[in-house]
Amino acid sequence: MAEPEKQQFEVYRHKQPARAxxxxxxxxxxxxxxxxxxxxxxxxGLIFASGGEEENPDGPANGPAVEAPVGQPAPQSVFDRLxxxxxxxxxxxxxxxxxxxxxxxxxxxPNLKKRIEEMRAAMTVGEDVIVKELxxxxxxxxxxxxxxxxxATVDQxxxxxxxxxxxxxxxxxxxxxxxxxxFGAESALEEAEILGFSPGQVEALRRTLEEN
Numbered sequence: 448m449a450e451p452e453k454q455q456f457e458v459y460r461h462k463q464p465a466r467a468x469x470x471x472x473x474x475x476x477x478x479x480x481x482x483x484x485x486x487x488x489x490x491x492g493l494i495f496a497s498g499g500e501e502e503n504p505d506g507p508a509n510g511p512a513v514e515a516p517v518g519q520p521a522p523q524s525v526f527d528r529l530x531x532x533x534x535x536x537x538x539x540x541x542x543x544x545x546x547x548x549x550x551x552x553x554x555x556x557p558n559l560k561k562r563i564e565e566m567r568a569a570m571t572v573g574e575d576v577i578v579k580e581l582x583x584x585x586x587x588x589x590x591x592x593x594x595x596x597x598x599a600t601v602d603q604x605x606x607x608x609x610x611x612x613x614x615x616x617x618x619x620x621x622x623x624x625x626x627x628x629x630f631g632a633e634s635a636l637e638e639a640e641i642l643g644f645s646p647g648q649v650e651a652l653r654r655t656l657e658e659n
Contacts, residue, residue, distance in 0.1 A: 449543060450616055488498065498614065499590075501523075501653070513658065518554070519555075520553075520556050520557060520558045520559075521549060521553040521556040521558055525549050525553070525559065528544070529541045529545055529549075529562065531546065532544055532573050533566075535576040538566050538569050538570055539570060540558065541566060542563065542566040542567065542570065545559065545562065545566065546563060547564050555655075571625070574607060577607065578604055578607055578608060578612065581600055581603055581604045581607070582604060582612075582614055582618075583616050584600050585597050585600040585601050585604065585615070586618065588600055588626075589601075589621055589622045594622045594626060596623050597618065597622050598619065600614050601618050601622070602618045612642070612644060612646055613638075613639045613640075613641075613642030613643055613644030614636040614639070614641035614645075616635045616644070617635070617636065617639040617644050617649065618638070618640065618646075619635040620632045620633070620634075620635035620636040620639060621652060622651060623635060624652070624655065624656055624659070629659065630657060632652075632656055633653075633656060636649060636652055636653060636656065
C-alpha cells in the first residue's frame with residue numbers, strides 16, 4: 448500500500464469509532480428526551496387532576512356554598528289579602544297567614560318581612576293596652592269587694608301575659624286574703640315578689656297577712 452493511502456487509511460481507521468460513538472450518544476440522548484417528555488406529560492396530567500379535585504373535592508353537590516340571591520318583593524296581591532284578613536279577623540290572624548303561608552312562598556321578600564315586623568309590633572302594643580285596661584278593672588273590682596269578678600279579671604291578665612304579670616298576682620293575693628285563704632294569698636304574694644312587683648306593696652300586704 449502506498450504511503451499516502453496508508454496514512455489516509457490510518458486516519459479513517461482512527462476516526463471511525465469516534466463517529467460510531469457519536470451516533471450512539473445521539474440515540475441515547477433522543478431516548479432520554481423522549482422519556483423525559485413522557486414523564487413530564489404524566490406529571491402534568493396528575494397535577495391537573497389533583498388541582499381539579501382540590502377545587503371541588505366532594506363533587507358539585509358538596510361544593511362551596513353559594514349565597515342565595517336577595518328575594519324579589521312579594522306582590523301587591525299578598526298585602527291586599529293581609530289587609531282584608533286583618534280588617535275582618537284581626538292582626539293575629541293576618542300575622543299567622545303571613546308567617547305560615549306567604550313567608551314560605553316568598554322567604555326573602557324584604558317588603559313582606561317588614562310587614563310581619565309591623566304586625567308583631569302592633570300585636571305587642573295592642574296586648575299592652577288590653578292588659579293595662581284589665582289591670583285597672585281588677586284593681587277597682589277587688590278594691591270594691593267584687594272579689595269573684597276581680598279574680599276572673601286577674602285570670603284573664605295571667606292568661607294574656609303567660610302568667611308573668613306581678614301585679615296580677617298581687618291583686619290575686621289581696622282577693623284571696625279577703626276571702627280568708629291565707630295559704631293561697633301567701634303563694635300568690637310570693638309569685639308577685641319573684642316577678643319584681645313593688646316591694647313596698649308586697650311587704651305591706653305580707654304584714655297584713657301575718658296579722659290575720
